[in-house]
Amino acid sequence: MDALKLNILELLKEDARRSADLIATMLGTAEAEVARAISEMEADKVIVKYATVVNWSKVDDEKVTALIEVQITPERGHGFDAIAERIYLYPEVKSVYLMSGAYDLLVEIEGSSLKQVASFVSNKLSPIDRVLSTKTNFILKKYKQDGIIFEDQEDDHRMLVSP
Amino acid sequence: MIKDEITIQQNKVKSMQDYLAPAVREMKPSGIRKFFDLVSNSKEDIISLGVGEPDFSTPWHVREAAVHSLERGRTKYTPNSGIPELREAIADYLHTSFKVKYEPSNEVLVTVGGSEAIDLALRALITPGDEILIPEPCYISYSPITSISGGVAVGIETFAKDQFKLTEKALRDAITPRSKILILCYPSNPTGGIMTYEDWLPIAKVIEENDLIVISDEIYAELTYGQKHVSFAAIPGMKDRTILVSGFSKAFAMTGWRMGYACGHQELISAMTKIHQYTVMCAPVMGQVAAHEALTNGLEEKDRMIESYNQRRRLIVKGFRDIGLECHEPQGAFYAFPSIVATGLTSEEFAQRLLFESKVAAVPGDVFGLGGEGFLRCSYAYSVSQLNEALERIGNFMRKL
Numbered sequence: 364m365d366a367l368k369l370n371i372l373e374l375l376k377e378d379a380r381r382s383a384d385l386i387a388t389m390l391g392t393a394e395a396e397v398a399r400a401i402s403e404m405e406a407d408k409v410i411v412k413y414a415t416v417v418n419w420s421k422v423d424d425e426k427v428t429a430l431i432e433v434q435i436t437p438e439r440g441h442g443f444d445a446i447a448e449r450i451y452l453y454p455e456v457k458s459v460y461l462m463s464g465a466y467d468l469l470v471e472i473e474g475s476s477l478k479q480v481a482s483f484v485s486n487k488l489s490p491i492d493r494v495l496s497t498k499t500n501f502i503l504k505k506y507k508q509d510g511i512i513f514e515d516q517e518d519d520h521r522m523l524v525s526p
Numbered sequence: 527m528i529k530d531e532i533t534i535q536q537n538k539v540k541s542m543q544d545y546l547a548p549a550v551r552e553m554k555p556s557g558i559r560k561f562f563d564l565v566s567n568s569k570e571d572i573i574s575l576g577v578g579e580p581d582f583s584t585p586w587h588v589r590e591a592a593v594h595s596l597e598r599g600r601t602k603y604t605p606n607s608g609i610p611e612l613r614e615a616i617a618d619y620l621h622t623s624f625k626v627k628y629e630p631s632n633e634v635l636v637t638v639g640g641s642e643a644i645d646l647a648l649r650a651l652i653t654p655g656d657e658i659l660i661p662e663p664c665y666i667s668y669s670p671i672t673s674i675s676g677g678v679a680v681g682i683e684t685f686a687k688d689q690f691k692l693t694e695k696a697l698r699d700a701i702t703p704r705s706k707i708l709i710l711c712y713p714s715n716p717t718g719g720i721m722t723y724e725d726w727l728p729i730a731k732v733i734e735e736n737d738l739i740v741i742s743d744e745i746y747a748e749l750t751y752g753q754k755h756v757s758f759a760a761i762p763g764m765k766d767r768t769i770l771v772s773g774f775s776k777a778f779a780m781t782g783w784r785m786g787y788a789c790g791h792q793e794l795i796s797a798m799t800k801i802h803q804y805t806v807m808c809a810p811v812m813g814q815v816a817a818h819e820a821l822t823n824g825l826e827e828k829d830r831m832i833e834s835y836n837q838r839r840r841l842i843v844k845g846f847r848d849i850g851l852e853c854h855e856p857q858g859a860f861y862a863f864p865s866i867v868a869t870g871l872t873s874e875e876f877a878q879r880l881l882f883e884s885k886v887a888a889v890p891g892d893v894f895g896l897g898g899e900g901f902l903r904c905s906y907a908y909s910v911s912q913l914n915e916a917l918e919r920i921g922n923f924m925r926k927l
């Protein structure tokens with residue numbers, strides 16, 4: 364990928380609401396070029412979505428997240444893909460990764476309560492044919508997500524004026 | 527009895543000022559300090575563009591290296607001129623980055639910030655009455671430190687039309703038989719001006735002809751945005767006449783560690799080391815460990831920070847021009863220096879009114895010496911959203927003038 368696109372991605376990762384105009388100024392290029400690069404990346408699904416990172420622990424309506432280690436027997440002809448698809452189609456499932464190591468899939472589930480997540484695991488996930496075992500790990504506190512640290516970052520302690 | 531009391535009282539009345547060294551007594555408080563007091567006394571929510579300091583924290587691996595070394599109990603004095611591995615890293619770095627070669631064992635001195643290095647150089651060189659030439663607008667410390675050492679500071683005005691470069695003619699015109707030292711600071715605080723190889727050549731000729739010594743403060747050397755920095759010491763014939771001063775504060779976001787260095791002819795460095803040994807003994811060991819880590823493993827992080835300054839530089843320069851403030855393009859450091867002459871206000875009036883009426887702090891250009899009047903120093907070491915907010919407030923302020 365060309366350097367311009369990489370730079371644009373980094374600036375949008377920091378703040379998805381930056382305008383093409385602002386990005387063009389910061390990178391010293393034309394606005395039209397930035398706008399074109401962004402549309403291209405949207406069309407190519409390089410930019411998949413502009414999302415908001417929410418610190419749910421600050422919201423009354425707290426969410427429960429679990430990471431579930433899943434062991435499966437791969438399916439002839441489809442490997443792990445078919446089962447992964449069966450799993451990721453559930454709306455409760457936020458992400459699914461194929462892993463190396465002691466288990467096969469890592470499934471991230473978000474629910475409104477411990478009970479809801481547990482019931483999803485026992486009623487939906489475990490009964491899937493080729494699922495051999497699951498191990499549910501609840502996330503107790505998020506310190507950092509997607510490169511963003513959740514604790515209030517250090518304030519600017521610099522003097523207001525200095526040499 | 528009564529007479530005695532009167533004498534005692536009179537003794538008490540004698541002013542403390544009378545004890546002070548004349549050079550200190552006559553020293554004016556810095557204009558920045560004055561502005562700082564104004565800002566601190568204001569209770570409001572001020573957006574500042576006034577800080578000459580990176581907004582990044584020191585990269586974590588650098589902090590971690592210092593913590594690790596503390597845990598292992600590395601807390602003692604070091605050799606006066608600095609731990610050998612740091613001096614070697616500095617010499618290697620200057621060689622690869624700026625093509626100047628120093629011998630780590632006797633041509634490199636690790637100091638407490640670039641500040642100490644400048645002070646040592648002046649103290650080691652000045653005989654009272656010597657004239658010290660200082661292109662201005664410039665960093666606020668040069669002239670007062672010169673006076674403390676008994677030198678006479680002679681400003682050389684530089685101009686926006688020359689992108690604040692020092693010209694051969696201006697330098698020649700300022701030289702007298704008492705001229706001894708020229709202090710250079712490029713990339714420049716406050717103007718962001720830089721000097722190219724071609725700019726340096728005629729200056730070097732004048733220096734040779736007039737047998738001057740140069741203190742070249744290159745603390746912003748890494749922060750250039752178009753062309754690479756050219757060290758004055760790298761100009762043919764200049765290395766032995768130059769004390770290169772630099773440090774870790776700016777490019778490595780390490781202001782609080784107080785780490786700097788001076789490099790030069792071994793006899794100059796040895797003279798400076800004598801003073802350094804009697805005044806501070808050595809730079810703090812934690813800072814030296816951190817600086818070593820920064821130079822050996824921190825170059826990528828440094829480049830990342832510089833790229834970020836560059837993006838913000840473009841943003842602020844365009845912002846000023848859109849508002850209608852003329853602004854030469856700063857090529858180095860992290861300051862923009864827009865002209866406010868068109869408003870009819872003095873720098874100080876503009877800065878004060880901007881502060882009180884629109885809650886933006888920026889430093890009036892006149893505090894940086896000759897040629898600074900009519901300008902405003904605005905640091906862009908701030909987040910994009912802070913810069914945008916400040917620019918919006920300045921724009922509104924301008925419309926109300």
Ligand SMILES: Cc1ncc(COP(=O)(O)O)c(C=O)c1O
Binds near residue numbers: 578638774
């Ligand atoms: C031009 C210049 N030289 C030297 C210094 C002092 O740097 P240090 O933190 O290394 O003492 C500064 C700091 O603002 C500066 O702007």
